[in-house]
Amino acid sequence: MSSLPYPAHPQLAVSAAIFRNDKVLLVRRARAPSNGLYSLPGGRVEFGETLHAALYREIDEETRLAIDIVGLAGWREELPSAGRHGHYLIMCFAAHWVAGEPVLNDELDDFRWLPPDNLGNLKLTGGLEAIIGAARRLIKSTTCDETNS
Secondary structure: OOOOOOOOEEEEEEEEEEEEOEEEEEEEEEEOOOOEEOOEEEEOOOOOOOOHHHHHHHHHHHHHOOOEEEEEEEEEEEEEEEEEEOOOOEEEEOOOOOEEOOOOOOEEEEEEEEEEOOOOOOEEEEEEEEEEHHHHHHHHHHHHHHOOO
């Protein structure tokens, strides 16, 4: 039996594409498994915790922001590979910023509010641009629905 530093089974996680004034929040991971890469804030779901409860908790822990969850934008699966450990299924949500300014915990070392279609040449986690695009479409469709109501 090996003593892996990561569980030998898939981990469920959540993340949020948080939109504020037509910009999305990206954070840079300061630890493995995505050290040095920009991504969305989020983290593991705890046993017995709903996805929404986990997302609110993780966003509060990582950024201290208040958000309003709009809906599920998609999912990503991260498999173990060379130099990367752990197997994660990440449920990615679209959210509106409600209040606060980012106050990062020790898992993150930078943040940026960026236009979703201009993320520059940042090093991103896999599939991030597609998830941000899906989240943006979801945000726009719910905004249009609310406007037409």
